Amino acid sequence: MKNTLIAIVGNTGVGKSQLAVELARKLNGEIINGDSMQMYRGLDVITNKHPMKERMGVPHHLLGHIEWDKQYTVTQFEKEVTGLVDDMEKRSKIPILVGGTHYYIQSIIAENSTIGQRESPKRNLTAEEEQILDNPAQVEKELKQIDPVIASKFHPNDTRRLRRALEVFYTTGQRPSEIYQEQSECTTKLRYNVLVFWIYCQRDVLNERLDTRVDAMLEAGLMDEINELYGEWEGGKNAEGQGVWQVLGFKQFLPYLSKEVPTPDSSVAAMKSETRQYAKKQTKWIINKLTPQLQKLGGTMAVLDSTDLDNWQENVADRAVDIARDWLSGEQIKQRLVPEHIDAQRKQQEFSRDQWGSP
Secondary structure, eight states, X not given: OOOEEXXXXXXXXXXXXXXXXXXXXXXXXXXXXXXXXXXXXXXXXXXXOOOGGGSTTOOEESSSOBOTTSOOOHHHHHHHHHXXXXXXXXXXXXXXXXXXXXXXXXXXXXXXXXXXXXXXXXXXXXXXXXXXXXXXXHHHHHXXXXXXXXXXXXOTTOHHHHHHHHHHHHHHSXXXXXXXXXHHHSOOEESSEEEEEEEEOOHHHHHHHHHHHHHHHHHTTHHHHHHHXXXXXXXXXXXXXOGGGGSTTHHXXXXXXXXXXSSSHHHHHHHHHHHHXXXXXXXXXXXXXXXHHHHHHTOEEEEEEOSOGGGHIXXXXXXXXXXXXXXXXXXXXXXXXXXXXXXXXXXXXXXXHHHHOOO
């Protein structure tokens, strides 16, 4: 019988970590971090780690266990999470996977769903290949020549996935697009008996909330962490912008830190804009990638509306606990795979590809 897993997905700023704590306390659970940047030590403000005092004594795993100069991959994540889930099963604990790196979370929910889960490296990287992989501009150029199909799938700024695709080619000798084709032809299956909660917030409300969140981060010491990162960056430990230096907020402040601009105002505005864009990408991923896959594989998803913060406890926390208890007891859950207002827009033909992007 498959192990049980509860996963929580959604935009940044909707209360995923808070819900995870609520569920863990009510269901005898433990929390597994599914945010790639929160894997790195320290940096509690810029990575939005859930404050210790708000964790209510619930065990949290995979938080702050990676040094800044280390690369962290989806393959490492898969290995660590599956080990934790097996351990919790033995201790009769409910594993609750939560985070905003949906690519990572999807790799756990469904086997063979992301590139890199099936291939085994055939050889080590050469020094020349490592040098190329550490240069994002060279990575993009090289990948376009080797595998233009896969290169076209990723935005030029998505340096992590571009790098991973090229690394796969180097270590296996096989084009990543061919691996994708093989994976599409093989059986992708649910790894666990899984219940996914999607915490959703209407976009206009969320955008205001995210802007306010950036202001709160600045008051909480964001600049101290950015300056600390910049010190390491100048010291040559940045791996050409890979790893922890991909954290949202750091690159936006580089013009100010390097004295290209006299004040941080434009950097703050850029961080707010990029945060809103990131939230939009998160929603696109859930709608276009995760939801169809869950529907195809028979997974269970419940949408929770966090738009009204005054009623967050009733609309999100209490409802999620009731749903989870029913699901754990074997009851069939009535699913809603998209938020009600998006469904209504679709039916009224007001839902446009320009809002969330095409599949």
